[in-house]
Amino acid sequence: MRLPLLLSLLGLLVISLFLASLMIGPAGLAPARALAALLRAEGTAETLVMREIRLPRALLAAMIGASLGLAGAAMQGYLRNPLAEPGLLGVSGSAALGAVIALQTGAAAAFALALPAAALAGAVVAVALVVLLAGRQGGSITLILAGIAVSAMAGALTALVLNLSPNPFAAAEIVFWMMGSLADRSMTHVWLALPPMALGWLLLASMGRALDALTLGEDVTESMGHSLARLRLTLVAGTACVVGAGTAVAGAIGFIGLVVPHILRPLVGARPAPLLAASALGGAAMLLAADIAVRLVLPERDLKLGVLTALVGAPLFLHLIYRARREGLT
């Protein structure tokens, strides 16, 4: 498929899902009324619902989905491994640990930016560890083992911090930090996540050419004037920015960075650079769809997003491992 056509179709899908996300909610507003309330500042209850409850939710779903799709495509391009993904490799989990520490120590209450900053720090540690461990010669097994170790450690420490909290609700929120949810997020969260996320988008998008060159081998990449060390640094910083900021406000959401690039790769002719843009749009569409689904399937229960993404993603992950083994990539 021609790239402009693919990107327009994906863009259209994101816009329709974004509008659908704005239309769905327990208040039961008629679509025309909902849009009018969103656009006109009438000071009514409808305006409050649309601007303070539904808009931030839809914005965050698009932003975080795009971040995860982009980060997945970039990691897969750099590591040249279709199994790389921020959720599976423990990057999201470590970001969640950072966020939980910032919240429970009171740092986030004292200084709002401490929340994304701490999540970002957690993500940096994880993504740096994984990239260094997986290294140049590392195969799928090394990558997955590194991911399992980092995820397990981050998950255990998150559970520990929440169990030690004096807050009676904290321990029950382990599931939120591990599965993710966008329920009752506000514009405050949008503004908190946007700056680091935008920086991360720029960093990851700048990797396109070098990633294309990398498909021809590392020597070719270097001879074309791309520094591999700088590419790695860009990947670490960009991934940490987008995953850290997203996880800080919505918890760890897995599998989007795995599923989306996998589906879109054949459509862009397996070139990493166009895959970055396509995966960002695809990720936004997938998370918007998942967040619409959790509100339609079990509206009262705050079903976690990770449940839906894992239901789609885990079988695909198994299939990828099977194929990687058959092709001798291990």
Next chain:
Amino acid sequence: MPRPAGRSTLALPRASRLAALAVALGCATAAAAEPPRRVVSLNLCTDQLAMMLAAPGQLISVTHLAADPMISVMADQASALALNHARAEEIHALNPDLVLAVSWTPRHTVSMLRRLDLDVVEMPLAMRLEEIPANIAQIGHWLGREAQADALIADFHAGLAAIAPPVGDRPRAVLHNANNYTSGSNTMAGQILALAGLANIAEEAGISGGGSLPMEQIVMLAPDLVIQAQRYPGASRAEGVMDHPAMAALRNRGGGTLADAEWVCGTPHVLRAVARLTALRHPSTGSE
């Protein structure tokens, strides 16, 4: 007065079958005749009623929850007693002659304590105001403090009767807790709200017990008053809903608090919460 419910009465036939052992141990039947001297409570609600009724020195231990001012109205009194965590081993080590539990106490703890030959009695938890006097009477009977129980019940009835019936229009209020949890009219918190002369919007949303009311619906129902729970130390996303800008906008129209400690247990202290919430309606009745 009704006989105490539950296993304390059922334990007697078993004790008589094991008469020889019972006599040798100095036995449950003898203990039933005179008031217990070492009473241990395993639940926040029995803790508070027992502290109100027990003779000096009779109650030797309450749960650590009773000493937590966030959820107990009698934290000062409780901190003077030994605090337990309702675990079988520590309860047994206290060597109680009566253990106060509730119907929600974990079954394995209760059965373990009974196997250790402790006398465990279970109080049903009061879910409504009307059930409070029976529970006071029940604890009074178990502790052999019927006179104190009768006096407390009389006080409670007098307190109820003294609440001025609501006049004029009733402001519409929502009880807003962590996770958007709210309480309808068929709950202790809901009854406190009604007695204070406030209309509960949970009714309009079809919630009569406890349940989660989505924030969108709360905003659309546009209550006059948002009555929120107190905040616990540390942080939680569950409580984060109380900071949401949409709820803050609603609270600007009118707000109050109802602490968990004030309604979580059915004790005469619930009347204080009623008095506090009654004050919230004066601004609106005054403006008529």
